[in-house]
Amino acid sequence: MTLSARKQQLLEDFELLENWEEKYDYLIELGMDLPEMPPELKTDLNLVRGCQSSVWFDIRCEDHKIIFDADSDSLIVKGIVAVVNQLFNEQPAEDVLKADLSFFEEVGLWQHLSAQRGNGLLAMIAHLKKAATDCLSD
Amino acid sequence: MAKDIRTARQDFPILQRVVNDRPLVYLDNAATTQKPQSVIDTLTDYYTRYNANIHRGNYNLAIEATNAYEFARAKVAAYINAKETHEVIFTRGATESINLVAYSYGDAFVKEGDEIIVTQLEHHSNYVPWKLLCDRKKAHFKVVPFDENGDLDLEVYRSLLSERTRLVAVNHISNSLGTINPVAEMIKLAHDAGAVVLVDAAQSVQHIQHDVRALDADFYAFSGHKMYAPMGVGVLYGKEHLLEAMPPFLSGGEMIDVVSPESISYNVLPYKFEAGTPYVPGPIGLSAAIDYLKLFDEEALHAYEDELLAYGLAKLSEVPGLKIYGNPKRRSSILPFNIEGVQHYDLGILLDARGIAVRTGQHCTQPIMDALGIPGTVRASLALYSTHEDIDKLVEGIHRVLKLLRR
Incomplete structure (x- = not known):
């Protein structure tokens, strides 16, 4: 699926959800479907610091594409990781770099999640974009 | 005559707010208290x-x-x-x-x-x-x-x-x-x-x-x-x-x-x-x-807050897997806890979705968290306008959140 098709799918899913409890419930569900990250990849080096939760990203660059495993100790943050996974995993580094964050705004997550330092969403995106830059310069 | 503590709530307009479709339950008073109309x-x-x-x-x-x-x-x-x-x-x-x-x-x-x-x-x-x-x-x-x-x-x-x-x-x-x-x-x-x-x-x-x-x-x-x-x-x-x-x-x-x-x-x-x-x-x-x-009788105020704290500690203790931190000789207004297998951030966010405001994290006390060997806690904290109903809603909220998290 292309990035825009993935976006569309997620948007449609989120549109069905009426309140925050349902959105979080869905995020948790998405997180549970996230492919398991091998424990040996959960190193300090791969730790993205959020204030209240830990997120691990192991990012590789193959064929100018960004490929990653990720996980979090928080179920909600893991759900956000799953959204990030659906949007960006195995995507061309160039697209990851260009990706705007309007998606999160459209599903109503951005305003809610970006203001809180606790979930590390901003740090996650910054982390991915840095990896994408490195990937392109290799 | 001293003001009745049970009438305090109506002096705080913000407590009438509806948050996420539910009446606000404000339990982050150690971070900041709300203001009475007279102060505003x-x-x-x-x-x-x-x-x-x-x-x-x-x-x-x-x-x-x-x-x-x-x-x-x-x-x-x-x-x-x-x-x-x-x-x-x-x-x-x-x-x-x-x-x-x-x-x-x-x-x-x-x-x-x-x-x-x-x-x-x-x-x-x-x-x-x-x-x-x-x-x-x-x-x-x-x-x-x-x-x-x-x-x-x-x-x-x-x-x-x-x-x-x-x-x-x-x-x-x-x-x-x-x-x-x-x-x-x-x-x-x-x-x-x-x-x-x-x-x-x-x-x-x-x-x-x-x-x-x-x-x-x-x-x-x-x-x-x-x-x-x-x-x-x-x-x-x-x-x-x-x-x-x-x-x-x-x-x-x-x-x-x-x-x-x-x-x-x-x-x-x-x-x-x-x-x-x-x-x-x-x-x-x-x-x-x-x-x-000063409208309140100070001793009555302290007694009310102490009783409410004891009520909160007792009610929270009944939640399976819930651990309250510390058992000091004297405690005031603060209920710090975690629930087995639940990340504190998740609990805080999901309580907020139900209009319940608590604090989660390290509370600017990393040396305490290090000593306890935990990344953070959930903290409910009381003020003079807090009520038994606030505690009941918190406990009810926790039960509901646990159903979401433990599926």
Whole structure:
């Protein structure tokens, strides 16, 4: 699926959800479907610091594409990781770099999640974009 | 006749709010309390009727503003039972009050090889300024640990005190665990060793004893916003002879007497420590908050808050897998906990989705979290308008959230 098709799918899913409890419930569900990250990849080096939760990203660059495993100790943050996974995993580094964050705004997550330092969403995106830059310069 | 505590809630308009489709349950009072209508009206009245710069204008508005500001100082001084009104310095908050002492008193009187004692129960605001002072002065930074109940180890405290101890910094109530520390006893021991004591009263001034002379505190710091007053006003109380001996912290207008290229002399207390235009409506709002608090019988208020805390501890303990942190000899207003297998952030976010506001994380007390070996806690904290229903909704919310998280 292309990035825009993935976006569309997620948007449609989120549109069905009426309140925050349902959105979080869905995020948790998405997180549970996230492919398991091998424990040996959960190193300090791969730790993205959020204030209240830990997120691990192991990012590789193959064929100018960004490929990653990720996980979090928080179920909600893991759900956000799953959204990030659906949007960006195995995507061309160039697209990851260009990706705007309007998606999160459209599903109503951005305003809610970006203001809180606790979930590390901003740090996650910054982390991915840095990896994408490195990937392109290799 | 004293006001009935059960009528307090209706004085706080924000508590009528609906958040995420549910009536707000506000349980983050250790972070900041809400404001009664009388405090809100006081701020509006100030800006509507008599906003002016204080101490200098010779016109009616300036005189009214100055009188209200200085009247607020007298009100605060009486509330904490200071001997002199000019022992009350207005600051931006407890953090600034503590920094004022760490820089002014610390830089003037702490020397290489001296020792500063803090406790493991301190908020970063009463920990970091002293650590930085020790680093600046090559002084030694000593920390009194707490035991498995969350009580300070007074044996260690006694053993740390010596003629090298220059200052002890301790909070009256821990913002993370709610432990009420035996500060009167600690102050006596410190004085016997020749040290001065700063009490961080940010969590205590609104809940328990707040008599600086009964405690014999040398410095006493707190914020207005945690005691129903506006954000941005704080207080530093200091004994007159200590404040007199201290150099200014910030410099500029208001704090000077004579200024020339050759020399500068300082204004008298308290103005020596209030450089620049202060946040005038802040102290005036704090004065209104004290008026509000005085509507209640203080003993009845404390008894109500104690009973509510006990109720909260009992109800939360019934939740399977829930662990409450600390079991101190005396605790006030703070309910710190985690639930087995549940990340604190998840619990906080999902409670918020149900209109319940609690704090999650480290609460600016990393040394406590490190000692407990946990990344953070959920913290519910009470105020005078908190009710049994708030606790019931919290517990009900937790049960509902656990169903979402444990599927």
